[in-house]
Amino acid sequence: MTQASGVSNELLALSEKLKTFNRLMTTKASIAQTPKEVVWTLNKAKLYRYIPVVPAAERHPIPLLLVFALMNRPTILDLRPGHSFVEFMVERGYDVYLLDWGIPGPEDKDLKFDDYTLDYMPRAIRKMKAISGAKEFSLLGWCIGAILTTIYASLRPDDGIRNLLLLTAPLDFSKKASLTFAKWTDEKYFDVDKVLATFGNMPGEMIDYGAKALKPVENYVGNYCKLWDSLDDPNVVEAWHSMNTWVTDIFPMAGGAYRQLIVDLYRNNRLIEGQLKIRGELVDLKRLRANLLNVIAEGDHITPPCQSEAILPKVGSTDQEIYRVRGGHIGIMAGSGAHKHTWPHIDSWLAARSH
Amino acid sequence: MNVENNQSTKTADPFEAFRNMRDSYLEAMSKTMIDAVNSEEYAQATGTLLTNYLTVTAPFREALDKTMVMALEQLSLPSRQQVTSLAERFANVEMRLDDMEAKLDRIVESSLTARLDDMDAKLARIVELSSATRLDEMEAKLDRILDLSAATRLRVPPVAPLPKQLPKNDTKSVHQASGKK
Numbered sequence: 376m377t378q379a380s381g382v383s384n385e386l387l388a389l390s391e392k393l394k395t396f397n398r399l400m401t402t403k404a405s406i407a408q409t410p411k412e413v414v415w416t417l418n419k420a421k422l423y424r425y426i427p428v429v430p431a432a433e434r435h436p437i438p439l440l441l442v443f444a445l446m447n448r449p450t451i452l453d454l455r456p457g458h459s460f461v462e463f464m465v466e467r468g469y470d471v472y473l474l475d476w477g478i479p480g481p482e483d484k485d486l487k488f489d490d491y492t493l494d495y496m497p498r499a500i501r502k503m504k505a506i507s508g509a510k511e512f513s514l515l516g517w518c519i520g521a522i523l524t525t526i527y528a529s530l531r532p533d534d535g536i537r538n539l540l541l542l543t544a545p546l547d548f549s550k551k552a553s554l555t556f557a558k559w560t561d562e563k564y565f566d567v568d569k570v571l572a573t574f575g576n577m578p579g580e581m582i583d584y585g586a587k588a589l590k591p592v593e594n595y596v597g598n599y600c601k602l603w604d605s606l607d608d609p610n611v612v613e614a615w616h617s618m619n620t621w622v623t624d625i626f627p628m629a630g631g632a633y634r635q636l637i638v639d640l641y642r643n644n645r646l647i648e649g650q651l652k653i654r655g656e657l658v659d660l661k662r663l664r665a666n667l668l669n670v671i672a673e674g675d676h677i678t679p680p681c682q683s684e685a686i687l688p689k690v691g692s693t694d695q696e697i698y699r700v701r702g703g704h705i706g707i708m709a710g711s712g713a714h715k716h717t718w719p720h721i722d723s724w725l726a727a728r729s730h
Numbered sequence: 731m732n733v734e735n736n737q738s739t740k741t742a743d744p745f746e747a748f749r750n751m752r753d754s755y756l757e758a759m760s761k762t763m764i765d766a767v768n769s770e771e772y773a774q775a776t777g778t779l780l781t782n783y784l785t786v787t788a789p790f791r792e793a794l795d796k797t798m799v800m801a802l803e804q805l806s807l808p809s810r811q812q813v814t815s816l817a818e819r820f821a822n823v824e825m826r827l828d829d830m831e832a833k834l835d836r837i838v839e840s841s842l843t844a845r846l847d848d849m850d851a852k853l854a855r856i857v858e859l860s861s862a863t864r865l866d867e868m869e870a871k872l873d874r875i876l877d878l879s880a881a882t883r884l885r886v887p888p889v890a891p892l893p894k895q896l897p898k899n900d901t902k903s904v905h906q907a908s909g910k911k
Contacts, residue, residue, distance in 0.1 A: 418824060494825065498828050505835060563774075
């Protein structure tokens with residue numbers, strides 16, 4: 376009798392687990408809920424301003440602009456209430472803006488870093504300055520967003536950029552043995568022109584496969600096994616749901632920018648070598664004079680630390696700091712420990728430089 | 731004793747052994763697979779696979795594209811290329827609008843600055859004039875007061891000396907002296 380009830384309980388628990396699992400696989404979590412307004416648009420790009428919650432007199436006078444990568448949604452910066460970097464910074468009195476690049480269509484296949492850094496970013500920044508009334512601003516770039524912000528800060532150092540925060544920035548491509556992506560995209564094996572001639576933009580599915588194939592067992596099997604083991608824990612379930620909602624929201628990357636990423640950076644390392652030209656203008660990192668915080672994820676398999684470390688001696692900033700965090704490419708900002716380590720450090724560094 | 735109690739109350743998990751085995755297997759597999767995808771051979775294999783796929787499917791895609799263009803033309807509908815071209819033009823128009831907005835903002839700002847400067851100058855002039863006028867007026871008034879004061883002093887008759895005090899019993903003589911008879 377006892378054995379029978381035990382089996383019955385196990386079956387009930389299994390049934391509940393299956394229901395939860397099914398819900399997680401078939402529904403989207405509500406992410407990016409911090410109140411915001413669209414203040415500027417251009418083509419697919421949008422500039423959001425998060426509604427301040429701190430009175431104007433108590434706010435930091437220098438606004439903060441967040442720039443994320445080109446091939447994923449920036450909603451990772453505002454994942455869910457209580458676990459959102461944006462919410463954290465807004466509550467600490469920052470005037471926070473987010474530049475969302477949007478989803479490139481076939482008509483955007485020729486968009487390059489040149490367009491993003493010299494057409495889109497200056498215009499968005501102009502709007503942000505007009506709204507905030509500030510002449511200076513802070514810029515935070517994450518992943519490919521860090522490449523764009525570095526290029527921008529080097530090309531337009533007198534545009535009012537006071538602070539530059541780089542998160543997991545893939546800037547140095549010299550150590551090819553440590554870069555799996557560099558091997559896959561080597562010109563001996565990968566014909567980038569043929570791919571882009573076929574698809575126009577780089578398909579999101581291929582980018583997603585590339586990211587997941589770096590750790591195939593973890594991403595395709597281990598991730599789901601861990602979830603199955605924790606389906607009784609609502610905190611783990613909700614965190615997984617929101618992260619999965621973000622991860623599965625994939626879209627293409629503009630063809631021109633993808634070609635530059637592969638040819639100029641992965642193959643020829645032109646940015647750090649001082650040979651990258653943006654619309655004919657040489658990107659001279661010495662011209663980057665903004666206060667610099669370089670956040671490096673020690674366990675990052677997408678952007679290994681060696682890719683981010685080389686920037687410091689190359690730039691002209693006198694105020695510069697490296698902050699190393701345990702965690703992966705996304706985990707340092709969206710993981711369970713982010714609000715204890717990464718966010719407070721960013722806040723304290725920025726607060727001291729936002730007056 | 732306590733340890734024994736805890737052990738006896740702990741629910742036996744029939745899947746624990748399976749989970750441990752699974753985790754060990756996944757860990758070993760993970761290391762093997764990471765090494766595999768990080769090899770030149772994997773890069774070469776995936777590169778060749780992708781190139782072949784693109785080469786083999788290219789004629790089909792081309793044929794499909796041509797058929798689609800013809801079909802859309804027959805239906806008087808724009809082709810993908812035409813829509814794309816239109817979207818590019820929209821993006822350019824939007825960029826020019828943004829430039830115009832920026833220029834307008836600059837004009838408004840400089841106009842406001844100029845007007846504020848102008849107003850500032852006017853206010854300063856008004857204050858200056860007002861002060862000067864008021865000073866002139868005050869000066870004129872003072873002059874007038876001085877003139878009036880001088881004239882008044884000239885018109886005032888010399889003060890008559892007071893009569894000498896008379897003895898108390900000599901009232902009659904006083905009446906007489908003043909002409910009362």
